Amino acid sequence: MTGVPALEQDGEPGTPSRLRATLESGRFAVTAEIGPPRGADAAVVRRKALALRAFVTAVNITDNQGACTRLSSWAGSLAAMAVGVEPIMQLTCRDRNRIALQSELLSASAVGIRNVLMMTGDHPRLGDQPGAKPVFDLDSVQLLWVARMMRDEQRLLSGRTVKPAPRVYLGAVENPFAPPVEFRAARLAKKVAAGAQFAQTQYVFDVRGFDRWMSQVRDLGLLEHCHVLAGVGPILSLRALSHMEQRVPGVQVPSEVSRRLRGVAADKTADEGVAICAETIAALRQIPGLSGVHVMAVGGEDRIPVILELAGLAPAGADIPGPVEPAPVVADGPVVAEDIVVADKQPAAHGLVGGGHAH
Amino acid sequence: MTGEAGRKAAAADARRAGQVPVPVRPRVSARSMYRLHGVLEPRAAYRWLARLLDRRPVAGRLFTRLERSVKSELFGCQMCGQCALPVTGYACPMTCPKQLRNGPCGGVGADGSCEVFPQLRCVWLEGFERARASGHALDLEVLQRPVDHRVWGESSWVNYWQGKDADLWTTDPAASPLAGSAASGPGQR
DSSP states (O other): OOOOOOGGGTTSSOOOOHHHHHHHHTOOEEEEEEOOOSSSOTHHHHHHHHHHTTTOSEEEEOSSGGGOOOSOHHHHHHHHHHTTOOEEEEEESSSOOHHHHHHHHHHHHHTTOOEEEEEOOOOGGGSSOTTSOOOOSSOHHHHHHHHHIIIIIOBOTTSOBOSSOOOOEEEEEEOTTSSSGGGHHHHHHHHHHHTOSEEEEEEOOOHHHHHHHHHHHHHTTGGGTOEEEEEEOOOOSHHHHHHHHHTSTTOOOOHHHHHHHHTSOGGGHHHHHHHHHHHHHHHHTTSTTOOEEEEOOTTOGGGHHHHHHHTTOSOTTOOOOOSSOOOOSSOSSOOOGGGTSOOOSSSSOHHHHOOOOOO | OOHHHHHHHHHHHHHTTTTSOOOOOOSSOHHHHHHHHHHHSOOHHHHHHHHHHHHOHHHHHHHHHHHHHHHHHHHOOOOOSSOOGGGTTTOOGGGSTTOOSSSOOTTOOTTSBOSSOTTSBOHHHHHHHHHHHTTOGGGGGSEEOOOOTTSTTSOHHHHHHTTTTTTSEESOTTSOSSSSOSTTOTTOO
16 A cells, blocks of 8 residues: 555645546546544544555545534544545535635645545534534535635635645535436536536436436536546445435435345345445446446445455455454544444434435 | 425424525516516616615615515525526525525435425425526526625615626636636625
8 A cells, every 4th residue: 555645745745646646547446435433533434444445545534424423524534544545535515614614625735635525515404413503605616616726726715825725636526316317417517617526426326327417427528527436335224225215315216226125134135235236336337437436335334345346346365354343453442333333313324324425 | 295284394394494594486487587687687777776776875775675575575585685596597596405506405305305394395406497498507507606795685686787796606617716806806796
């Protein structure tokens, strides 16, 4: 594993984004999502990142996903970097005004975080503190636009110069399946115009629907400026299935997938979910112009190596662990159990299947 | 989402909104608004009126109150003072609970429901369909600059007639999110 971002290179040209290098080389990229814990413990992130290191180009660190308080995405990003895994720091518009958002971009770059994924964010009403004040001072298009200006024009939204400019690879999200479906490629086009260089999508279960969206994306010429990674993830239990069907905003699970999951014995649901996910990845790889996949299995990160192996994406000779959680390799505190198994009864039980992308 | 039960649930959603805006389905057709917009385009008489209203506080307040009552009745206007209606199919994006200016979020339900108020329809879905039906679908592709929160409560008609909101959006991807030129400084409107 090379390309460990070194903190000594603060403020210098420094380490380039390995994600960018991979995408620009035309190799099929694999990214995965890590949800930071609800607790003051970065070891959880280090352990999860380390387990994925051999399999992924970079890991997303979510930003208080599902509008529930967690370890922050920058702290999680630093934890991933500490074990040699390149982070993609997620940054939502939900909790910060434009002053704070620009500051986050400067700070991320200064500590060596090279990829930032910008999105609107789930509304606080959907989270565990629904009485919180929603911010949404900028929207995701505006945030990307501001980030591009900071980097390329070395200016802040105040008009003042910023020196040195942040060096960040700009990421966006899109949900190909949310109405108005006919507008979704155009919405990505807006984000690309604003500055997006890579995009990760919401969960894809309907490969044909995704293919239709991709052909619009190709027709708009977006792939010349932006690499697209399809979001995928395993549904590991029937509870996770109903959570996904009912609670994750903008996610649609086709009846074929739910039929398969309900059609197997209870102890085989997780295996079936893993198999469906691997088949989805294999089918997605046939779609022209797709640059990679983004695996969202928050709470089930230990399954990711198996999924990638089944999909033919595991590196040769990689040690594929079983579904049993390996002992923490780097730990300076107790592993937070809820991050492996998961809480229910919460307004958003995100540990089970991940929250999906927060638009 | 239809029938008496749907209306009651929607009303309950709206009551629980508190400070969060609630998606509003416009009460007038987009077509009639596109026509009306042609009548309201800046011209000498309107510019004169706008300048007059700027100078006369009482008249200005009355005019702003009139604008507020008309637009809140028709569109659920929040009085952001920097009206985007002409390029959003005349569905007000400030009634989106996230007040997104550049199109719908990814949380729109399969049935077109709002992520935050599932009994209500996404206002951007409404806007997209209205714009498309009137041949204005491309309007939604403009890049909307960040909202200037100092302008809330002002009359957007007065601002529009004086050309103060000329920088609200752009079709040029190379443009900066900063309104106006670099020399004019931030937020000069």
